[in-house]
Structure formats: C-alpha cells, structure tokens
Amino acid sequence: MKNSETSKKNRFVNFFAKIKSNVKGYFDATHIKFKKFFTKENLSYDFDKYKAFTALQAREVFSKESQSNERKDKIIRIVLMILKFVVVVGVAYALCFVIGTFGVILPKSFFSLFVFFTTIMFVLQLISTIVSSTKNYYISEDNKVLITFPSKGASLFLSKMTIEYLKQLKNTVDFYLPVSIGIIIYTALTNPLSPLPLYSVVWIVFPVIVMVAIIVLLGSLISVLYLQYLRLVKIVPAVRLVLVGAIFALIIYGAVLLIGLIPPDLNLLNTWNTIRANIDSFLNTFSNVMVPVSWFCNSIVGVTSPSYKGYRLNGACFGKFFAVLGCTIVLFFIVFFVVKALFLHMMTKSVDYEKVNEKAHHRNHVHHKHSTFAFKELKISFRTFEVSATYIVTYVLIPLLIYLICKIFDAINTSMKGNMLSIMFIVLLIVLPLLASNAPLASAYSREGHAGYIKKTKPIQPTTPMLSKLLFNLILSIPSIFVSMYIVGIFGKIDIGTVIIVGVCVLLLQYAHIFYSSTLDFVNPKNENYQIEGQNAKNSNENISTVVAFVISFLFAFLVFFFFQEQVLAHAETFLPAAIRLLIICILTFGSCLLLYFLKMKAYFMEK
Amino acid sequence: MLLYGIAAASLVLFGITLFILSKVKNVNYTLLRRIITLVVAGIFVVRYMSYRELQLLETYETIYDFRIAGSGPSSSSLNILGNFGIWFEIVGFLLIVTEPFFDSKITKFLSMYVAAPLILLCFAIMPYSYLMMRGNYDVTLTFVLYGIEIGALVALCATKWLKDWKTKFYRPTIIKGLIATLFFLIAAIPTFLPQSLFGQAPVLWHVKNLEFTHRIFIYTIILIPPFFIYFFLRSQSKPFIRYTLLVITLSVTINFTAFTKYDAIFEPWRWPIHLCNTVLYVLPICLIFKPKRLFYFTYFINVFGALFAILMPNTNVNENVLNPDIWRFWFNHGIAFWMPLLAVALKIYEKPKLKQYFYSTIWFTCYFVLVLVINSVFSAYKGVTFNLFGVTHIIGDSDFFFLNSDFLPDKFGEAGKNIYKMTVEIPLPGAPQPLILRPAFQSIYFVAYFLLGFGMWFIYLLFYKIADSHYELHLKLRSIKFERIALESKLDGRSLKEPMDANAGISYKLIHFSKKYAGRKVYAVKDANLEVYGGEIFGFLGPNGAGKSTIIKSTVGIQPISEGNIQICGYDCSAQPIETKSLIGFVPDHYALYEKLSGREYLNYIADIYKVSKEDRDARLAKYIKLFELEQAIDNKIKTYSHGMKQKITIMAALIHDPKIWILDEPLTGLDPQSIFQVKQCMIEHAKAGNIVFFSSHIIDIVEKLCSRIAIIKKGQILCVRNTADIEKENGSLETYYLDMIGDTVTERKTNEK
Known part of the structure; x- marks a missing residue:
C-alpha cells in the first residue's frame, strides 16, 4: 500500500516536472532555431525529397485498394465524381428553394446565410483538421519509416502539410464548394432583390483554395497544443474522462433546457413573421460580428451597393481577397518557422508514458470458457475511450433527440396525414442513428489484426468469441430503444400497444443489422490491413454497413407511414394491425440475418 | 363421334408413320420426331388462330357469361371439365413438342408420365373442350384440325412409350419432374379459368394503388414464383433450365394470344406490341436461338417497364379481380419481369x-x-x-407504351399535365385529325426511361450477387455435411469426440498433406508425409517460402487443408478441430496479443479457453513468470512490453494448458541470449515429459543441439526426415547437410567463404 501511494505521488511530481522541462526545452529549442533561422542551411529544403515524400504519402492516402487503373474505370470514377458534385449542388439548390419558397428568411438575408454556413463549415473543418493534422504529423505509422530517410525536417514537414492540405481540399470540394455553388445559383436565378453574381461560381475556386490553406495552417499551429493535450491524457487518463464527461453533461443539460423552452402550442403559421424576423436578425447580427468571415464571403460574391441591385465584385473585394491571401502567406511563414522547428522534436518523442513497474500481487481469476470472451471484450472496450464514448454518446443522444422532436410535433397542430408523417419521421430518427452506430461492428473482428487469426487456433467454436464482440451494441440498444419509445408513448400520438410492438420492431431491426454488419466482417476480413496500417486502415465493410443502415431506416420509416396511413384511411380505431404487419416483416428480417450469420460462420470463418 | 373418328385416324396415321420409319435403317429417328412435332405445332398454331372465314375463334369471355361459375353450353360440371381439358392440352402439347429438342431423363419422364396421361385425358374429353372453345360442333377447319392435333399428340405419346418403356426413372428425377409439372400447370392456367370456376369476385377487391389485393398479386406473381423456380433450377443442368423456362414462357404466350384475333394482323393499331407484350414473343426466341442482343434489349428495357406496370397497373379499378383481363395482365407482366432476370441468374445468359x-x-x-x-x-x-381482302377495317387509335395518353402525366399532377399539353400538330392528307406529337413529354419519357433502366442495372447486379453468394453458401454447407457423414462412418459408431486412431498415442502425422491457396495453380505444399512421436524435439528447416509456415498454419487451424490429412494424437485436424486444438500449444512467428490487457489478464483469458483449473494455472503462471523474469511487468498492459517480453507472454500462453504438441514457428527471433536459453530449457523439459516439441527455425546451430530429428522442406516438398546424430556422423555438421539438400554445392560454399 505504502509503495503504491509513494509511486502515485512520484507520478504526479514527475508529471509536473516533465511539463516544466518540456516547456523550457521548447523555448530553448525555439530560441536556438530562431537564432539559426537566417542561415542558409535552415532556410533551404530539398525540393526533390519533398516531391518524393509528397508522392509517397499521397498514394498511400488517396488510392483505394480496389481501384483499378484501367482507362475505362478511371473515366467511370471521374464521371461519378462529377455526378456526385452535381447532385450536391442540386440538393443545396433544392434546400435554398424550400427556404425561399417558405420564406424562412428574407431574400436579402441569403448573403448572411452564406456567411453563417461558411463559418460553421470553417469551424467544423478546423476541428477536423486539428485532429487529422496532429495524427498525420506526429503519430502516423509511416513516420517510423519517413524519419529514417536522409532529408531535412523541412522537406518532411512541408510534404505532410501538403498532404493535409490536399485532404482538406478534397473534403471542401466534396461538400462546401458544391453547397456554396448551389446557394449562389439559387440566388442568382431566383432572388430578384439581392442576387449573388453567377460568375462567382467560377471565381469561388480561388478564395476556397485560400480558405483551405488558412484552415490547414491554423490547424497545424493548434496541433502543437492538441498534441500536448493528448500526452497529458495518456499520463492522466482521468483528465479526458472528466473533460468529456463535463462537456457531455453540459450538452445534455443545455439540450433539456432548450427543449423545455419549446411552447406547448406552436403555431408556426401565425407566428411565422416573428420567427422569420428573429432568424433574419440573428443571421444579420452574426454576419456583422463575424467580420473576417464576412470579408471572406465578400471576396467570393462581392458587395452590395445602393447603385446596383444585388452583389458585385469590385476593387474593394479583390482588395479583401488579397488581404486574406497576404494573411495566409504570413501565417504560412509563422507556421513554417514555429511548427517546423518543433516538428522533428515532437514527432520523434514517444507518446507513450513511462510505465511504472509494480511487483506482481494480483490474483488469477477464473471465468467460464464462454464468458471469458465477454469479459475480455468489455475490458478492451472500456479501455478504448473512443469506442466506448461513441457508443455511449449515440445511445444517450437518441432519446434526447426523440424528446426534442416529440415536443415540437406535439406543439404543432397537425392533420391526420401530418401525424402520420411525424410518426414516420420520429421512427426514422430512432432507427437511423441506431443502425449507423453499428458500422464499427463491420470491422470489429478485423481490427484485432493477427490476434484474430490466432483465435482460430483455440479449441472453441467461433460463435462464442464473435458474439461477444456484439455484446456492447446488443445490450446498450435495449435501454436506448426502450427510453425512446417510452417518450413517444407519453406524447400519445399512437396507442401503447402499438408503441410496444413498434419498439420491438426497432429492436429486431437493430439486432438484424448488428448481425449483418458482423457477417460482412468475418466473410471479408481485413485483419492484414489492420495489422499493417493500424486502426486507421480503410475498410469498405463499414461503408457497406452504413449504406445498408440508411436504406433499411428509410424503408422501415416508409413502411410505418404506409401501413399506418392505411389504417387511417380505413378509419380503424387502432394501429395494431399495421404494427403487427411491421412486426412480421422485422421478425423475418431478423431471422434471416441471424440464420445467415450462423450459417456463414460455419461455412466461411475458418477458411477466410 | 366424328371428332373422335378424326382423332383416331390421325393417331393411326402419325403412329404408323413414326413406327415404320423408326424401324428403317439410316433414318435419324430424333430428327424425324422433331419434324413431326414441328408439324403438329404448326397444326396447333393454325387451329388456335383460325381465321373468321374458317369459323372465327371468338374470345372465350364473349361466348359465355363467366360471371356465373361453370357457365357454358353443357352442364356446369361438363363445362368445367372442358375448360380443364383446354388447360391440360396446352401443358401436354408443350411437353410433347419440346421434348425431342431437349433430350434428357427428366424430359423423357415428363413426356411419358405427365404429358401422356394429360393428352389421353384430353382425348377422352375432347368434345367438351371443343364445345367450350366453339360453342357448337359445326364441322369446320378448326374442328378437323383439333381432331388431327389431339390424335397426333396421342400418337407421339404412344410411340414415345413404345421406344422408351424400359427406361427406369429414379426418385430424384421423378421428384424434379413433378415439381416442374407444377410450375408448368400454373403457368398454363387459361386466363378465363378462374372466373369460369368461381364466377365473379367481389368488386371491392381492387388490384390497384397498392391495396391489399394488389399487394397479394404482387407477392404472388413477382416474388414467389421466381424464388421457387430459382431455388429449384439453380442446381440443374443448363439444358433443363432452358427447357423449363421455355415451356413456362410458351404457356403464358399461348394463353395471351388466345385474346388476339388472327385478323389483327391487318390492324396495326391492335397489334400486341406494348413493350411488355413483346416479351412473350421475344423470350421464346431468345430461349431457343439465344440471340444476345435481342435478349439484352428485353433484359434492360422490358424488366424495368414490367415492374412499373406491376406497381401502377393500367387495368380498370372496378374490374372483377377474377376477370381474364386482370389475369392476362398479371401473367404477362410477371413473365416480363422475372423471366429475363432468371435467365441471367441461372446463367443461361451472362451478366x-x-x-x-x-x-x-x-x-x-x-x-x-x-x-x-x-x-x-x-x-x-x-x-x-x-x-382489305374484302374486309372493311375501321382505324382505331392506339396508345402503345402510353405515349399517346395522359396515363403517365396524370401521376405527376399539374406539372405533368402541363408538359403533356405541349403539342405539335401536323396536318396529314385525308386525316380527320392532325398528327399530334408531344415532344416535351415524349422526350422526357425517353430520357427518363433510358436513365432509370441504366440505374436498375446496378440493382439487378446487387441481387445477383446476393443470389450467387447464397448458392455458394449452400454448396459449402452441403460439403461440410458430407464431411461429417464421412467422419461418422470412419468412426464406425464411436463418439465424435474420440480419436480416429485410438492407438496413436502422442503423435503428430502428416498424411499426404497438400495445400493450394485459392486462385493459384501451384501447390504451396505437395504430398507431405511426416510422423513425429512423443518425447521428441523435432526441427523443421527450409528456406524462405518453402512451406514450413503453411504446414504449421494448416496444423493449428489458421488455414484449411486442401488435400490429405493431418492427425494429432489420432484426431483428424479438419474433421475434429476442437479436439485437435485442445492438444496443441502454438507460438506464432510474430506475436499477436491484445495490447490493452495486462499480461496476467491475457494469460488467464487463454487459460479459461483451455479450461485450465485454478490450481494448475496458479502453479504454471507462478513457475513461468519466475522463469521468464516477468514479476515486475506481468500486471502492466501488454502495450508497454518490449518485443522480447511479448514473445515470452506468447510462449507462456502456449504452455499454460500443458499441450501434448507444442508447435513453435521461429520462436527465438528477437530474443536476447538469456531468453533464448530459457525457451530452450522449456522445450527440453516439455519433451522430457513425453510431449512433442515441433519447431521451425533458421538458427541451425540451435536446431542441431536441441533436436533429435529434423525435416528439411524445399519448394513445398519434404526432402528428408533424419536423426541429427546420423547427420553429424555422416556429414560433420547439420549446416553442411542442409546446404547440400537445398542445393548449394560445396564449391559454391567455398567460393563464398573466400
């Protein structure tokens, strides 16, 4: 006991001493580097090595294992990319059309909406970049190889920053760019009061290129701090638990408060003007406060003036654009000299904390041959923060979301068809996130790497260890669904018997998808990929699981609407017959997924 | 009586012709039979499509009031009998006529035991069937042709029996034949039969708008038949699959054309050329002659159109659900939907x-x-x-493919109607109305159909993938079942948990073991034979890629065995995997551990799997923790261990259950000298206890000192199995012997040493 108390005390002392020495070390290193800054040696970098590193990492990051290099397949990929872009533009246009047609905001507030959207995307992408760049710069598996090459740190750092930039540019082109283009096209074609100029659809590419650069540079800068946070969390894991727990509790508290603010009688039609005025006011205030983002948006679509209708690019806008560009270049130099100076030092420093050897005094625990797998999985899951947090967040947020939606729908005076649509929407909101959360199960076995193969050498049927991987989802789904359906029940739109049966249907669908996702994994295992690439290996099984989750969710929601609507049209007193039909379908679905799970395990597990 | 007389005369004529010619040498009987059946088919077609001047064949529903069940010229039961005769004659006719072109056991069975009784029944009730068709017994060409047709069919059946009466049919053939008969009977149901049997159905049963009755029709026509037919046919031969699909399609085609008058050929506006109607003519041609382009046109364009028609039928909502028009619609569109898909799924046509x-x-x-x-x-x-030809025709309008009417635009509300109303009118000479084109609607329709058809392609591919994977699963499960039966027979009544060879003792045997990886032509290991017994430390040597790891992985269960056998203490590795693995402790070439567990937790987990008792595991863990000097680290996470420590944990995990066979695949890689010594001590102790230690290594010195026997493998073949003592006596050192065996000559070695 005394020994362990002393060792804990020592750990804290060591920790703070380490921080102090690290900070001193950083300043010293930076000071020395800064002094050596103007030397030729420090300013130069090897362009050829930079190109080689960039090409190597780009191939690793952007190529897919199943991609073929045939001309026909390349053409198909390009066509699909263009189609995807066009579809997103179309969806954005359609959303703007809905917003405009229903008068959610005034026509002149579309610019403010654009500013709001850009801000949100900027923040989200910045967060994503911080996490991604920290992993890419300092913790990536390929660093072990890249660091051994005879090259300056500058070449390596620049290549990593280039890759990060290309990744974020791809993400921007996938989403932000087509949505922005959709907004611009909509206002240009249909907004007579303040159209955004159509030519900015072409011009937007240049500001976006600069915007992504800013995000990557800021992300690189903040990644230094984020890495320290990660190190702190490794040493004192409780920090992360406390931080995340506090944020989570705040979010839930805030959400419950906000939901409580929803009035019991929401008459959107009568109060629409007030609501719209409030939305407009918020957007305009937001736009006025977020000056840098407004500037940036002005540099894309121009400014408005009393002398002409709508927005136009003028000299001031180009001036703003070049100002932003100038800031970007300055930021680049700051990042280059600050982060690059620290880069090698941080990359080569291990993130593992110093282990404390304790003399063996623990006991051996005996479990049953079958339950030992469950205990092992639970231990590993609880010790893998990301996994357990994701599950807990998903299963807690779903009832909260349902509570919000039910409160809103309850406050709205809807027709019978409206009631059916609201039930359909509620069911969709329960089923979709539940099923989508099963995607990690499509890689649960593969993530074990070679340890998964070694399982085949043990004298056990594969069903026991494989089923143990599903326990988390199988068990946690039940309270989540139970609470969600209870909330639906207390709002009284459908009778209690139907609520129970629909709840059982949702549970059966969830279980069916769980078994389906797991089947995808062991029929097409990727153990080698995870063994070589680590936990970030790409896995097409997860994508398939997610797509199927979406399809099942929408199909189930549609069936709920269709069958319930039939009952309404037949003037039935209860929805029970519809619920029973749904139950039969769900039982068949679950039964077939379960059967295939066991049959395919029997047929393929040992072979694959 | 006259009808019977004509039939009898035809029977005699055709029968004698066939019989005599069959006895003549140099006459190709099969070809003769084919010609005769084609003649009979021609008679059938002409009789079926008899023209007006030859006593017009009226549509059935206009003759009688089928709103009353059993209505007709005779009594109710005879009318129904007559209708059944029409039904059975279609089935019998198709089975007889197609049999010479698809000569197989099942078609023989069908023509002898199904078609023959049906045709004989038709012969017996001929007058009632004819009366239901024509309403009277007037002697017309139809009358004569019908008699000839039935007589010829009987003759064909009789000659078939005479030739093949000795053929034995076994139970699988009989069962397959009977199942196929059921499909043929369902497909050949005349569309007027349900109403003639049951009268009019309640008008409230609407077959539209996805109401309950509509959904029942959808499930029954487009879901259930293809499933059953697919599962029945997927393991049959290609000719039989084609035969079955052809007979089903022709049955539906015959019933469909019953409503088409012969004189419609001069009235194009009445041609049955709606898109889905064309399937009934195109598909039989595709199944007989296999023209690819024609088939794929049906596949891409018709299937999708049929699906839409099924979901949005253009039948009258108030029509009685047993009405022949309803049944005609559903049979037609059902075939149009699933027949091309089945043809691809059953691999008659490629994807x-x-x-x-x-x-x-x-x-x-x-x-x-x-x-x-x-x-x-x-x-x-x-x-x-x-x-035309003395007949007056009045031109009517047509709406093929719904290009003329607002049936489709109506579904899209005002927007659709507005688009439909955009017309271009062109006056034509002599035409009472201008020629009206609707370019907007028709272009959008064309483009939308083209794009949706393309999109549906991917959905079909998805379903084929699912179907193929299910079939593969079915075959795999069947082979597992056969292996189990083989194992039970080898055990000869003993329990499955007992060893195959009860006298084996502690032993490890490779018996003609071969391994070929999927997709490769070359064997990784070919015909390997080896025997190792208790008390031995056996070394396994070979260059990289020789097959050492392949043999080890197949033994421990990571990979399946392609050919031959591996036995562990008398248990068969592939047939009794659980029993085998409980006797093996395996140390892989690279540790694979759960890094978030501590060393102790991991070892306890392994001990749980092997059901090691608390006392044994406490004792063994304490012993090995001390031996490998892991006292300080055993309760830390495995993630914090060095390479050597992880390897030690792996070795401990392999020994925790005291295995009879301890297999190590290059276990000493990365260990320090002290650890290597510790591992060697373990191996010696383990062998001394009467167990087998089987290990592969590249460190020849250690193998030489440690092992009593060794085997050398190269390019998948075991070159030799020898005692190390004998090798040293003859060759001086194991290294020399090894290099000689794998191909390095003494001269090359001396050159390298210099």
Whole structure:
C-alpha cells in the first residue's frame, strides 16, 4: 500500500516536472532555431525529397485498394465524381428553394446565410483538421519509416502539410464548394432583390483554395497544443474522462433546457413573421460580428451597393481577397518557422508514458470458457475511450433527440396525414442513428489484426468469441430503444400497444443489422490491413454497413407511414394491425440475418 | 363421334408413320420426331388462330357469361371439365413438342408420365373442350384440325412409350419432374379459368394503388414464383433450365394470344406490341436461338417497364379481380419481369456489360420511334375505313407504351399535365385529325426511361450477387455435411469426440498433406508425409517460402487443408478441430496479443479457453513468470512490453494448458541470449515429459543441439526426415547437410567463404 501511494505521488511530481522541462526545452529549442533561422542551411529544403515524400504519402492516402487503373474505370470514377458534385449542388439548390419558397428568411438575408454556413463549415473543418493534422504529423505509422530517410525536417514537414492540405481540399470540394455553388445559383436565378453574381461560381475556386490553406495552417499551429493535450491524457487518463464527461453533461443539460423552452402550442403559421424576423436578425447580427468571415464571403460574391441591385465584385473585394491571401502567406511563414522547428522534436518523442513497474500481487481469476470472451471484450472496450464514448454518446443522444422532436410535433397542430408523417419521421430518427452506430461492428473482428487469426487456433467454436464482440451494441440498444419509445408513448400520438410492438420492431431491426454488419466482417476480413496500417486502415465493410443502415431506416420509416396511413384511411380505431404487419416483416428480417450469420460462420470463418 | 373418328385416324396415321420409319435403317429417328412435332405445332398454331372465314375463334369471355361459375353450353360440371381439358392440352402439347429438342431423363419422364396421361385425358374429353372453345360442333377447319392435333399428340405419346418403356426413372428425377409439372400447370392456367370456376369476385377487391389485393398479386406473381423456380433450377443442368423456362414462357404466350384475333394482323393499331407484350414473343426466341442482343434489349428495357406496370397497373379499378383481363395482365407482366432476370441468374445468359446496354438502347430507340409513329398516325386517321381482302377495317387509335395518353402525366399532377399539353400538330392528307406529337413529354419519357433502366442495372447486379453468394453458401454447407457423414462412418459408431486412431498415442502425422491457396495453380505444399512421436524435439528447416509456415498454419487451424490429412494424437485436424486444438500449444512467428490487457489478464483469458483449473494455472503462471523474469511487468498492459517480453507472454500462453504438441514457428527471433536459453530449457523439459516439441527455425546451430530429428522442406516438398546424430556422423555438421539438400554445392560454399 505504502509503495503504491509513494509511486502515485512520484507520478504526479514527475508529471509536473516533465511539463516544466518540456516547456523550457521548447523555448530553448525555439530560441536556438530562431537564432539559426537566417542561415542558409535552415532556410533551404530539398525540393526533390519533398516531391518524393509528397508522392509517397499521397498514394498511400488517396488510392483505394480496389481501384483499378484501367482507362475505362478511371473515366467511370471521374464521371461519378462529377455526378456526385452535381447532385450536391442540386440538393443545396433544392434546400435554398424550400427556404425561399417558405420564406424562412428574407431574400436579402441569403448573403448572411452564406456567411453563417461558411463559418460553421470553417469551424467544423478546423476541428477536423486539428485532429487529422496532429495524427498525420506526429503519430502516423509511416513516420517510423519517413524519419529514417536522409532529408531535412523541412522537406518532411512541408510534404505532410501538403498532404493535409490536399485532404482538406478534397473534403471542401466534396461538400462546401458544391453547397456554396448551389446557394449562389439559387440566388442568382431566383432572388430578384439581392442576387449573388453567377460568375462567382467560377471565381469561388480561388478564395476556397485560400480558405483551405488558412484552415490547414491554423490547424497545424493548434496541433502543437492538441498534441500536448493528448500526452497529458495518456499520463492522466482521468483528465479526458472528466473533460468529456463535463462537456457531455453540459450538452445534455443545455439540450433539456432548450427543449423545455419549446411552447406547448406552436403555431408556426401565425407566428411565422416573428420567427422569420428573429432568424433574419440573428443571421444579420452574426454576419456583422463575424467580420473576417464576412470579408471572406465578400471576396467570393462581392458587395452590395445602393447603385446596383444585388452583389458585385469590385476593387474593394479583390482588395479583401488579397488581404486574406497576404494573411495566409504570413501565417504560412509563422507556421513554417514555429511548427517546423518543433516538428522533428515532437514527432520523434514517444507518446507513450513511462510505465511504472509494480511487483506482481494480483490474483488469477477464473471465468467460464464462454464468458471469458465477454469479459475480455468489455475490458478492451472500456479501455478504448473512443469506442466506448461513441457508443455511449449515440445511445444517450437518441432519446434526447426523440424528446426534442416529440415536443415540437406535439406543439404543432397537425392533420391526420401530418401525424402520420411525424410518426414516420420520429421512427426514422430512432432507427437511423441506431443502425449507423453499428458500422464499427463491420470491422470489429478485423481490427484485432493477427490476434484474430490466432483465435482460430483455440479449441472453441467461433460463435462464442464473435458474439461477444456484439455484446456492447446488443445490450446498450435495449435501454436506448426502450427510453425512446417510452417518450413517444407519453406524447400519445399512437396507442401503447402499438408503441410496444413498434419498439420491438426497432429492436429486431437493430439486432438484424448488428448481425449483418458482423457477417460482412468475418466473410471479408481485413485483419492484414489492420495489422499493417493500424486502426486507421480503410475498410469498405463499414461503408457497406452504413449504406445498408440508411436504406433499411428509410424503408422501415416508409413502411410505418404506409401501413399506418392505411389504417387511417380505413378509419380503424387502432394501429395494431399495421404494427403487427411491421412486426412480421422485422421478425423475418431478423431471422434471416441471424440464420445467415450462423450459417456463414460455419461455412466461411475458418477458411477466410 | 366424328371428332373422335378424326382423332383416331390421325393417331393411326402419325403412329404408323413414326413406327415404320423408326424401324428403317439410316433414318435419324430424333430428327424425324422433331419434324413431326414441328408439324403438329404448326397444326396447333393454325387451329388456335383460325381465321373468321374458317369459323372465327371468338374470345372465350364473349361466348359465355363467366360471371356465373361453370357457365357454358353443357352442364356446369361438363363445362368445367372442358375448360380443364383446354388447360391440360396446352401443358401436354408443350411437353410433347419440346421434348425431342431437349433430350434428357427428366424430359423423357415428363413426356411419358405427365404429358401422356394429360393428352389421353384430353382425348377422352375432347368434345367438351371443343364445345367450350366453339360453342357448337359445326364441322369446320378448326374442328378437323383439333381432331388431327389431339390424335397426333396421342400418337407421339404412344410411340414415345413404345421406344422408351424400359427406361427406369429414379426418385430424384421423378421428384424434379413433378415439381416442374407444377410450375408448368400454373403457368398454363387459361386466363378465363378462374372466373369460369368461381364466377365473379367481389368488386371491392381492387388490384390497384397498392391495396391489399394488389399487394397479394404482387407477392404472388413477382416474388414467389421466381424464388421457387430459382431455388429449384439453380442446381440443374443448363439444358433443363432452358427447357423449363421455355415451356413456362410458351404457356403464358399461348394463353395471351388466345385474346388476339388472327385478323389483327391487318390492324396495326391492335397489334400486341406494348413493350411488355413483346416479351412473350421475344423470350421464346431468345430461349431457343439465344440471340444476345435481342435478349439484352428485353433484359434492360422490358424488366424495368414490367415492374412499373406491376406497381401502377393500367387495368380498370372496378374490374372483377377474377376477370381474364386482370389475369392476362398479371401473367404477362410477371413473365416480363422475372423471366429475363432468371435467365441471367441461372446463367443461361451472362451478366450484361456496357456494350449490351448500348445495343439495347439502340433497339429501344427503334421501338420507341416505331410506336410513336403508329400511335400518332393511326390516332390522326381514327375513324377512317378501308377495305382489305374484302374486309372493311375501321382505324382505331392506339396508345402503345402510353405515349399517346395522359396515363403517365396524370401521376405527376399539374406539372405533368402541363408538359403533356405541349403539342405539335401536323396536318396529314385525308386525316380527320392532325398528327399530334408531344415532344416535351415524349422526350422526357425517353430520357427518363433510358436513365432509370441504366440505374436498375446496378440493382439487378446487387441481387445477383446476393443470389450467387447464397448458392455458394449452400454448396459449402452441403460439403461440410458430407464431411461429417464421412467422419461418422470412419468412426464406425464411436463418439465424435474420440480419436480416429485410438492407438496413436502422442503423435503428430502428416498424411499426404497438400495445400493450394485459392486462385493459384501451384501447390504451396505437395504430398507431405511426416510422423513425429512423443518425447521428441523435432526441427523443421527450409528456406524462405518453402512451406514450413503453411504446414504449421494448416496444423493449428489458421488455414484449411486442401488435400490429405493431418492427425494429432489420432484426431483428424479438419474433421475434429476442437479436439485437435485442445492438444496443441502454438507460438506464432510474430506475436499477436491484445495490447490493452495486462499480461496476467491475457494469460488467464487463454487459460479459461483451455479450461485450465485454478490450481494448475496458479502453479504454471507462478513457475513461468519466475522463469521468464516477468514479476515486475506481468500486471502492466501488454502495450508497454518490449518485443522480447511479448514473445515470452506468447510462449507462456502456449504452455499454460500443458499441450501434448507444442508447435513453435521461429520462436527465438528477437530474443536476447538469456531468453533464448530459457525457451530452450522449456522445450527440453516439455519433451522430457513425453510431449512433442515441433519447431521451425533458421538458427541451425540451435536446431542441431536441441533436436533429435529434423525435416528439411524445399519448394513445398519434404526432402528428408533424419536423426541429427546420423547427420553429424555422416556429414560433420547439420549446416553442411542442409546446404547440400537445398542445393548449394560445396564449391559454391567455398567460393563464398573466400
């Protein structure tokens, strides 16, 4: 006991001493580097090595294992990319059309909406970049190889920053760019009061290129701090638990408060003007406060003036654009000299904390041959923060979301068809996130790497260890669904018997998808990929699981609407017959997924 | 009586002709039979489509009031009997006529034991069937042809029996034949039969708008038959699959054409050339002659159109659900939907490529233009009369492919109607109305159909993938079942948990073991034989890629065995995997551990799997923790261990259950000298206890000192199995012997040493 108390005390002392020495070390290193800054040696970098590193990492990051290099397949990929872009533009246009047609905001507030959207995307992408760049710069598996090459740190750092930039540019082109283009096209074609100029659809590419650069540079800068946070969390894991727990509790508290603010009688039609005025006011205030983002948006679509209708690019806008560009270049130099100076030092420093050897005094625990797998999985899951947090967040947020939606729908005076649509929407909101959360199960076995193969050498049927991987989802789904359906029940739109049966249907669908996702994994295992690439290996099984989750969710929601609507049209007193039909379908679905799970395990597990 | 007489005469004529010619040498009997059946088929077609001047064949529903069950010229039961005769004659006719072209056991069975009784029954009730067709016994060409037809069919059955009466049919053939008969009977149901049997159904049963009755029809016509037919046919031969699909399609075609008058050939506006109608003519041609482009046109364009028609039928909502028009619609569209898909799923046709889609688009364009012209021109000339061959025809309008009417635009509300109303009118000479084109609607329709058809392609591919994977699963499970039966027979009544060879003792045997990886032609290991017994430390040597790891992985269960056998203490590795693995402790070449567990937790987990008791595991863990000096680290996470420590944990995990066979695949890689010594001590102790230690290594010195026997493997073949003591006596050192065996000569070695 005394020994362990002393060792804990020592750990804290060591920790703070380490921080102090690290900070001193950083300043010293930076000071020395800064002094050596103007030397030729420090300013130069090897362009050829930079190109080689960039090409190597780009191939690793952007190529897919199943991609073929045939001309026909390349053409198909390009066509699909263009189609995807066009579809997103179309969806954005359609959303703007809905917003405009229903008068959610005034026509002149579309610019403010654009500013709001850009801000949100900027923040989200910045967060994503911080996490991604920290992993890419300092913790990536390929660093072990890249660091051994005879090259300056500058070449390596620049290549990593280039890759990060290309990744974020791809993400921007996938989403932000087509949505922005959709907004611009909509206002240009249909907004007579303040159209955004159509030519900015072409011009937007240049500001976006600069915007992504800013995000990557800021992300690189903040990644230094984020890495320290990660190190702190490794040493004192409780920090992360406390931080995340506090944020989570705040979010839930805030959400419950906000939901409580929803009035019991929401008459959107009568109060629409007030609501719209409030939305407009918020957007305009937001736009006025977020000056840098407004500037940036002005540099894309121009400014408005009393002398002409709508927005136009003028000299001031180009001036703003070049100002932003100038800031970007300055930021680049700051990042280059600050982060690059620290880069090698941080990359080569291990993130593992110093282990404390304790003399063996623990006991051996005996479990049953079958339950030992469950205990092992639970231990590993609880010790893998990301996994357990994701599950807990998903299963807690779903009832909260349902509570919000039910409160809103309850406050709205809807027709019978409206009631059916609201039930359909509620069911969709329960089923979709539940099923989508099963995607990690499509890689649960593969993530074990070679340890998964070694399982085949043990004298056990594969069903026991494989089923143990599903326990988390199988068990946690039940309270989540139970609470969600209870909330639906207390709002009284459908009778209690139907609520129970629909709840059982949702549970059966969830279980069916769980078994389906797991089947995808062991029929097409990727153990080698995870063994070589680590936990970030790409896995097409997860994508398939997610797509199927979406399809099942929408199909189930549609069936709920269709069958319930039939009952309404037949003037039935209860929805029970519809619920029973749904139950039969769900039982068949679950039964077939379960059967295939066991049959395919029997047929393929040992072979694959 | 006259009808019977004609039939009897025909029977005699055809029968004798066939019988005599069958006895003549140099006469190809099969060809003769084919010719005769084609003649009979021709008679059937002419009789079926008899023209007006030869006593017009009226549509069935206009003769009698089928709103009353059993209605007809005779008594109710005889009328029903007559209708059944019409039904059975279609089945019997098709089975007889197609049999010479698909000569197999099942077709023989069908023609002898199914078609023959049906045809004989038809012969017996001929007059009632004819009366239901014509309403009277007037002697017309139809009358005569019908008699000849039935007589010829009986003759064909009789000659078939005479030739093949000795053929034995076993139970699988009989069962398959009976199942196929059921499908043929369902497909050949005349569309007027349900109403004639049951009368009119309640009007409230609507077959539209996805109401309950509509959904029942959807499930029954487009879901259930293809499933059953697919599962029945997927393990049959290709000719039989084609035969079955052909008979089903022809049955539906025959019933469909019963409503088409012969004189419609002179009235294009009445041609059955709706898109889904064309399937009934195109598919039989595709199944007989296999023209690819024609088939893929049907596949891409018709299937999708049929699906839409099924979901949005254009039948009258108030029509009685047993009405022949309803049944005609559903049979037609059911076949149009699932028959092409089945043909691809059952591999009669290959899965289509982009090229086929391109050609089918061209066909579709031609069809589109054709029906556009027919619709527009005849609608313009509607009401105009003309004479042809002495018959007056009045031009009617047409709406092929719904290009003329607002049936489809109605579904899209005002927007659809507005688009439909955009017309271009062109006056035609002599036409009472101008030619009306609707370019906006028709272009959008064409493009939308083209794109949706392309999109559906991917959905079909998805379903084929699912179907193929299920079939593969079925075959795999069947082979597992057969292996189990083989194991039970080898054990000869003993329990499955007992060893195959009860006298084996502690032993490890490779018996003609071979391994070929999937997709490769070359064997990784070919015909390996080896025996190792208790108390031995056995070394396994070979260059990289020789097959050492392949043999080890197949033994421990990571990979399946391709050929031969591996036995562990008398248990068969592949047939009794659980029992085998409980006797093995395996140390892989690279540790694979759960890094988030501590060393102790991991070892306890392994001990749980092997059901090691608390006392044994406490004792063994304490012993090995001390031996490998892991006291300080055993309760830390494995993630914090060095390479050597992880390897030690792996070794401990392999020994925790005291295995009879301890297999190590290059276990000493990365260990320090002290650890290597510790591992060697373990191996010696373990062998001394009467167990087997089997290990592969590249460190020849250690193998030489440690092992009593060694085997050398190269390119998948075991070159030798020898005692190390004998090798040292003869060759001086194991290294010399090894290098000689794998191909390095003494001269090359001396050159390298210099």
